[in-house]
Amino acid sequence: xxxxxxxxxxxxxxxxxxxxxxxxxxxxxxxxxxxxxxxxxxxxxxxxxxxxxxxxxxxxxxxxxxxxxxxxxxxxxxxxxxxxxxxxxxxxxxxxxxxxxxxxxxxxxxxxxxxxxxxxxxxxxxxxxxxxxxxxxxxxxxxxxxxxxxxxxxxxxxxxxxxxxxxxxxxxxxxxxxxxxxxxxxxxxxxxxxxxxxxxxxxxxxxxxxxxxxxxxxxxxxxxxxxxxxxxxxxxx
Numbered sequence: 001x002x003x004x005x006x007x008x009x010x011x012x013x014x015x016x017x018x019x020x021x022x023x024x025x026x027x028x029x030x031x032x033x034x035x036x037x038x039x040x041x042x043x044x045x046x047x048x049x050x051x052x053x054x055x056x057x058x059x060x061x062x063x064x065x066x067x068x069x070x071x072x073x074x075x076x077x078x079x080x081x082x083x084x085x086x087x088x089x090x091x092x093x094x095x096x097x098x099x100x101x102x103x104x105x106x107x108x109x110x111x112x113x114x115x116x117x118x119x120x121x122x123x124x125x126x127x128x129x130x131x132x133x134x135x136x137x138x139x140x141x142x143x144x145x146x147x148x149x150x151x152x153x154x155x156x157x158x159x160x161x162x163x164x165x166x167x168x169x170x171x172x173x174x175x176x177x178x179x180x181x182x183x184x185x186x187x188x189x190x191x192x193x194x195x196x197x198x199x200x201x202x203x204x205x206x207x208x209x210x211x212x213x214x215x216x217x218x219x220x221x222x223x224x225x226x227x228x229x230x231x232x233x234x235x236x237x
Contacts, residue, residue, distance in 0.1 A: 008032050009081070014088050018088070018091070022095075025201040026194060028192060028195075029195065030192060032081075032191060032193055033190075034191060035190060035191065037191075038159065041129060042159065042227050044075075049071075050068075050071060051069060052070070055068070062141065063136065063137045063217070063218070064132070064135055064137055065131060065132035065136040065137070065138060067131070069125060069126060069127070070125055074125060078229070081154075082110060082231050083111075085231065086109070087108055089195065090106040090108060093105075093106045093151045093152060094106055096202050106150070113233065114234075114235060117146070117234050120146060120148045121237055122148055123235055123237075125236075127230065129227065129229050129230075130218075130226075130227065130228045131227055132218065132225065132226045133225050134222065134223055135220065135221065136168075136220070136221045137168075137218055137220045137221065139217055141215055141216065142214075142215055142216075143198060143230075144199065145234060145236035145237060146234070149198055149199070150198060150232070150234045153195075153233065154193050154194065154195050154196075154230070155188075155193065156191065156192070157188035157192055157227075158190065159225070161187060161188070161189065161226075164225065165221050165225055166224060167219055168218055168220070168221040168226040169185045169186065169218070169219040170216070170217075170219075171217045172196055172214060172216050173215050174213070174214050175215070176212055177212070188228075196216060199213065199214065200212060
C-alpha cells in the first residue's frame with residue numbers, strides 16, 4: 001500500500017463519519033482503492049497461495065457464491081487498511097458501549113485487540129474476498145467467529161456495478177425490538193467502502209439508548225460477476 005493510501009485514511013473526515021455512524025448505524029467511505037488496486041485484488045483470486053480457506057456458499061446454505069479467507073501474513077494493502085481503520089472505529093465502538101452504560105472494551109491499536117483474540121483461541125485470519133456470478137446472493141448473517149469480536153467491519157467494492165455486474169446491492173437489516181424490521185439497500189462504486197455493525201448498534205429511545213440487532217447480506221446478482229473485499233477486525237477460532 002502506498003503512502004498516498006495512508007494519507008487518504010488519515011485525511012478522512014472522521015468527525016462526519018462518527019456522526020453518521022451514530023445517526024444511521026453505517027457510513028459510506030469514499031473511493032480509497034484505486035482501479036489498479038482493485039484489479040490486482042481480483043487477479044489474485046486464482047492464486048491459492050494467498051488464502052487459507054475457500055467457502056462454497058451453497059454447500060453451507062449461506063447463499064450462492066464463493067469467498068476465500070486470506071492467509072497470514074495478510075497482503076500489505078489489506079494489513080495497512082485493517083490497521084489504519086481500526087483506531088477510529090475503536091473510538092466509535094467504545095462510545096457505543098458508553099451509550100449503553102457499559103465500560104470501554106476496545107484498545108487503541110489493532111495489535112492489542114488481536115492479542116485479546118489470540119488469548120481466547122481465535123488465531124485464524126478473517127479478511128476475505130467474495131465472488132458472485134449471475135444468480136449469486138448472500139443470505140442475511142453476522143460474522144462473529146468466537147466470543148471476542150469487533151463491533152464494526154468494512155466492505156469494499158472491487159468492480160463497478162452496472163458495468164461489470166447488475167443487482168447485488170448490499171443489504172443491512174435492523175431487527176428492532178417489538179417492531180417490524182427495517183432494511184437498508186446500499187450501493188457502492190468501485191473502490192468505495194462501507195462501515196457497518198457486526199452485530200448490533202445503540203438507538204436512542206424514549207427511555208435512553210437500546211440495542212438493535214443487525215444482519216447483512218447481498219441481493220441477487222442479475223448479470224455479470226461481482227467482487228468485494230471484506231475487512232473483519234477480529235480473528236476466528
